[in-house]
Amino acid sequence: MQTFFQYNWMVREQWYEWCESISEEELLGTRTGGVGSILKTLFHIVDVEWSWIQVLQGKPDFQEDFEHYKSLQQVRELDAKFRPDVEPFVLSWHAGLEQNMFEDHLADGRIVTDTWGEVMRHVIAHEIHHVGQLSVWAREIGKEPVSANLIGKGLR
Amino acid sequence: MQTFFQYNWMVREQWYEWCESISEEELLGTRTGGVGSILKTLFHIVDVEWSWIQVLQGKPDFQEDFEHYKSLQQVRELDAKFRPDVEPFVLSWHAGLEQNMFEDHLADGRIVTDTWGEVMRHVIAHEIHHVGQLSVWAREIGKEPVSANLIGKGLR
Numbered sequence: 001m002q003t004f005f006q007y008n009w010m011v012r013e014q015w016y017e018w019c020e021s022i023s024e025e026e027l028l029g030t031r032t033g034g035v036g037s038i039l040k041t042l043f044h045i046v047d048v049e050w051s052w053i054q055v056l057q058g059k060p061d062f063q064e065d066f067e068h069y070k071s072l073q074q075v076r077e078l079d080a081k082f083r084p085d086v087e088p089f090v091l092s093w094h095a096g097l098e099q100n101m102f103e104d105h106l107a108d109g110r111i112v113t114d115t116w117g118e119v120m121r122h123v124i125a126h127e128i129h130h131v132g133q134l135s136v137w138a139r140e141i142g143k144e145p146v147s148a149n150l151i152g153k154g155l156r
Numbered sequence: 157m158q159t160f161f162q163y164n165w166m167v168r169e170q171w172y173e174w175c176e177s178i179s180e181e182e183l184l185g186t187r188t189g190g191v192g193s194i195l196k197t198l199f200h201i202v203d204v205e206w207s208w209i210q211v212l213q214g215k216p217d218f219q220e221d222f223e224h225y226k227s228l229q230q231v232r233e234l235d236a237k238f239r240p241d242v243e244p245f246v247l248s249w250h251a252g253l254e255q256n257m258f259e260d261h262l263a264d265g266r267i268v269t270d271t272w273g274e275v276m277r278h279v280i281a282h283e284i285h286h287v288g289q290l291s292v293w294a295r296e297i298g299k300e301p302v303s304a305n306l307i308g309k310g311l312r
Contacts, residue, residue: 003277033292033301099312115312121159122306125284129304132288136189145189148285150278156255156271 003155004124005090008049010153011131012079014146015042018138019072026141028070034133040066041134043075045127050082052123053089056102056116093120159311160280161246164205166309167287168235170302171198174294175228182297184226190289196222197290199231201283206238208279209245212258212272249276 019027019038027039035044043066051061069075098117105111114122128148135145175183175194183195191200199222207217225231254273261267270278284304291301 003273004281007277007281031292033295034288104307112308114307117159118307118312121163121311125160125163125304125306128281128284129288129291132190132285133292135285136187136289136292139189148281150281151260151270151274152268155277156274 001093001120001124002090007150007153007155008045008124008127008131010155011146011148012042012045012127015131015134016072016076018143018146022141022143024071027072031133031137031140033136034130038134038137039070039072039075041130043069043078045130046075046079046082048126049123050086052119053086056100056119057089059085157249157276157280158246163306163309163311164201164280164283164287166311167302167304168198168201168283171287171290172228172232174299174302178297178299180227183228187289187293187296189292190286194290194293195226195228195231197286199225199234201286202231202235202238204282205279206242208275209242212256212275213245215241 019042022038028037030036031038035041043064047064054061064078069078098115100116102114102116102119103111104114131146131148135148138145175198178194184193186192187194191197199220203220210217220234225234254271256272258270258272258275259267260270287302287304291304294301
């Protein structure tokens with residue numbers, strides 16, 4: 001589990017660096033699919049990862065509003081602010097937590113349960129999926145996307 | 157590890173079903189980014205998964221040519237043909253295989269090593285990444301993409 005989080009954090013950092021050479025107009029430009037812009041995708045990834053790790057631990061979650069994070073600098077700062085909440089939980093993850101139950105109270109009143117293992121993998125897949133969207137939008141603005149390779153990153 | 161493969165196989169099947177309502181022209185139409193079309197992406201996912209699992213086991217790999225798989229039916233058949241090579245290896249995966257070494261002889265003559273654990277995670281991330289690209293292209297043709305959610309699929 002840790003390996004995939006490390007992978008996502010490395011790739012995310014590389015996307016931040018990639019964003020440095022892109023104008024704010026392009027970063028905020030409306031795109032087809034996903035959550036609709038490059039920067040909003042990175043914000044969404046950070047927000048969703050943190051929110052799930054918070055709720056698993058029974059800690060408060062709140063919906064961050066992208067309106068307050070519409071620059072690369074602000075998204076990076078939010079990520080840096082959230083990381084100390086996320087990283088220790090991830091690094092201390094072990095198989096004994098897999099089957100812990102999380103009760104999700106949905107907006108429509110239903111209650112569904114997910115195991116903690118499902119939630120952790122959901123968070124991992126969530127980021128990789130959205131980064132795939134970034135790779136298309138990168139090509140749309142004529143830029144080479146960050147590599148999605150997991151091999152070759154020393155993640156062993 | 158198994159959970160992520162199960163997830164990918166479920167989502168892949170849902171994309172095949174999604175493709176049934178899309179014209180062949182749209183499935184083969186040139187798209188920006190990735191490997192360039194919806195159907196070629198599904199073909200590529202199938203091919204790459206099989207190739208990695210083959211080479212880990214020291215079994216022959218060969219480059220499939222998309223020219224021979226330019227219909228949904230043909231890609232599904234290739235997937236069905238490959239699955240019996242892939243599934244037993246995935247289902248019998250255990251932590252003791254994590255640090256096995258794979259020697260990759262690159263085209264430029266260099267030899268790099270990856271652990272089997274790295275390769276397996278690379279295959280998983282590879283598919284999720286490309287499916288993220290499909291989700292953008294789906295919206296481009298005005299269709300709702302398959303959900304990328306890992307929770308709610310009974311993967312516990």
